[in-house]
Amino acid sequence: MSTTMQPPTVPPPKNVNRLGLTMADYKGSDSTLCAGCGHDAITSQIIKAFYEYGVEPYRVAKLSGIGCSSKTPAYFLGRSHGFNGVHGRMPAIATGVMLANRDLISIGVSGDGDTASIGMGQFVHLLRRNIPMIYIVENNGVYGLTKGQFSATADYGSKAKSGVVNDLPAIDICTMAIELGCNFVCRSFAGDPKQLVALLKAALGHRGTALFDVISPCVTFNNHDGSTKSYKYAKDHEELLHDISYIPYFEQINVDYKEGETQDVALHDGSHIRLRKAGFDFDPTNKTQALDMLRRCQENNEFLTGLIYVNEDKPDFLTLLNAVDEPLAALPQARVQPTAEDLKKIMAELM
């Protein structure tokens, strides 16, 4: 297999970001995935988004479980710590990492098997807790690494390469995430770099779990006519919610959308995402409407893409725990060890 990492298509001004880092500083090692894999396209968009946003690489923790998708954190942000854990258990690792160091920016990459089958238990509790992190499901409806078994997101009636037809209903990750209280839910497509980069940058400004369901066709096992997660099917059935433009708080907001056609959503860090409505009136802060829209698209066999639901009001888990502002991992002994006098007092109570 060869590397399929693509160089960025749009070079930024002077080839450095606001930290003075180049795009190369955000790359990882060479991909070992199949040539043309949707996952590699997503990797490229992560590199681009983190570069353009100006994320300090040392502050990032890259996390994953097991599977093709879970290999990808090695292929981006080589200057960030990475942790490729056990199958389906990345949410627990992510939770622990963020408990230990709330200053970190966690990005987790998972697959549909890793998230919606073996890892379902941990996934739903991660959403429920609102652990601050970006959680990307690279969704191809198939187990690639073990040669093409169906996953729980495989569409009802879709056909595997082996000819077997899936007769179980698919789990819709976005619907489930909204129901579970996730406050940043979006869906995109590996072949839509513009949308994905804008969404990733918006997610970097969100405090809480930002869930990405990214349709990422498997070129080897799930990119044939019988598959609903093939490039051809996805391109034909994509229902774009809106064009998204991300406006960082450290840059001048550039208004080039007509009034009435755009909607700004303020993010926690002071930045905005600006949505251009495409064809219908959709309010991503309206949970009922979001769920309804997802269902209508499902009924029409369409993928609803874009920012489906966002709400900046819910406190994240670290806020709920009321922990000190500094990373717990960095607290010195004097701050985490009660005194000898305290122990004496406790002992006296037990006498």
Added chain:
Amino acid sequence: MPDQSPQGLMVEEEQGDRETEERIVNDFSIQVATVNGSGSQSSNNVLMRSIFQMGIPVSGKNLFPSNIAGLPTWFTIRANKNGWIARKKEIDFLVAMNGDTAREDVMSLDPNRVVVYEESLRLNQLRSDVVFFPVPFAKLATGITTDSRLRKLLANMIYVGAVGELLEIDPAEMEIALTKQFKGKAKAVALNKQALEAGRKFAAENLDRSRVPYRCRRMNSTQGKIIIDGNSAAALGCMFAGVTVATWYPITPSSSLCETLTDYMREYRTTPDGRATFAIVQAEDELAAVGMAIGAGWAGARAMTSTAGPGISLMQEFVGLAYYAEIPVVIFDVTRVGPSTGLPTRTQQSDILSLVYCSHGDTKHIVLIPGSVAECFEMAGAAFDLAERFQTPVFVMTDLDLGMNNWMSDVFQFPDRKFDRGKVLSAADLERLGKFDRYRDVDGDGIPYRTLPGTDHPAAAYFTRGSGHNEKALYSERPDDYQRNMDRLAKKYETARQHAPQPVVEYTHGARIGFLAFGTTHWAIIESQDQLSREYSLPTSYYRLRAVPFTKHLSEFFEAHDRVYVVEQNRDGQMAGLIKLELPAALSAKIRSIRHYNGLPIDARFITDELIAAEKGERN
């Protein structure tokens, strides 16, 4: 561990006590048989604590069902002037409050024992060779309150009053213990005092104390001591070891460890402005609990989880990851009876092998084995130092008996030393070094260096994975990379031998037989040694294991004795098996095995009898 046999002193005192020539002073067991959920725990604590406050060594063991309410439960208090606080098989004084078990409870007594019982149960017809004292608990409670729910609760304190009167427990101490138990809640204290007094008064006026052979007499053996359960002791140990992340899932008998930790941390680890210097999370299951702790350990926190056997089974895959990827985490296993759900509220030492070899593939772990509540406190601290020093999971294995029961102890010593945070490179270190290889053995001890995420240096990052990796933490399937790494991990384990808690070894002059035990078995062993010495003139040496991996002392001990009895609380002699793997054949041939595994804490008489029978077999 404190010396638990101040015998000489007490014999004199007993001889000097003319009035009690026929009496058995400060040496008896009380069993209170009640129904689970009847609220007897507070009363039993008051009874136990009153004896403790009179300076008499005492222990309390709660034998309870896996049930919220309705099933039988027994609380056993042992008072012993010699400081023997292991379980005693024989019951001397029964308080029969549960109609469902009363008949069997009475029939299992030895002759001449004492029974206090709820009058309506009419137990005195069962046999004629024990002393019966009927008490109308329900009627007495009616005299105190009209609230029927309270009446049931107060009946418990009434038996405490009656028992106290019969055993001559100082009423002043009982009141102090009661006030302490209800932590100054005025209304509860007042009501319970009334109940206590009602029981005492009834016994004084209606029951003939001269028929009771047992007496409590003030001693001086508990001064400065505390009473605490092992889980609370471990929780305190964690707090004073600076734990910052604790993630857990409820399971008997470990739940109270993290619950108590939460209570203490709220009080002692909250900043003046109300912020927590910790995060405690009840996870969705044990997989998540250990996963979170490992994530936190990776990111540099002192992280822990606590569980019991079934949780250990669920944590196995993650433990293997932490071993292979070299991440510190502390895991408490408060063991219970397995396999499967087993007897969840009974005690056993049957997780030894599943801890030492936890997870698939070639793994071996550091397991600390406290034998007392004081060691629960100390080893909790040691566990965090070891986990961070060796970048690996460290288990602390206690059991239900130690974890959930009340034990007397000397006060815990403040751990007046600097935490060992292990080999962590800072940005400044990296600036000096230029680079680092995550899994390279720089110092020759098998322990590599690590960096923490968030370290602001371009050379800090590395990729952690449970898949094959080389010294630079890069993915590798090369045979030489794999083997070199595994050999280094083995070397690291060898290094750990000198750093894990060392055994406590007592050689006895002339002893050809040795005992080897660990954990709560200790208390029965030292009492059995005394029995063997007094009754059979048989001297024995004693090797108390406090950790795996073993040290060189182990083979020395085997060399010095003809036979070594490994005493443990499981069916298959797991520790004996582990030792056999370690020793050369000539020495392992000396291993003998004594196993106790019915779910009750092991007792000295059992060990003595088993050893004597085995020794007879050796001679034949």
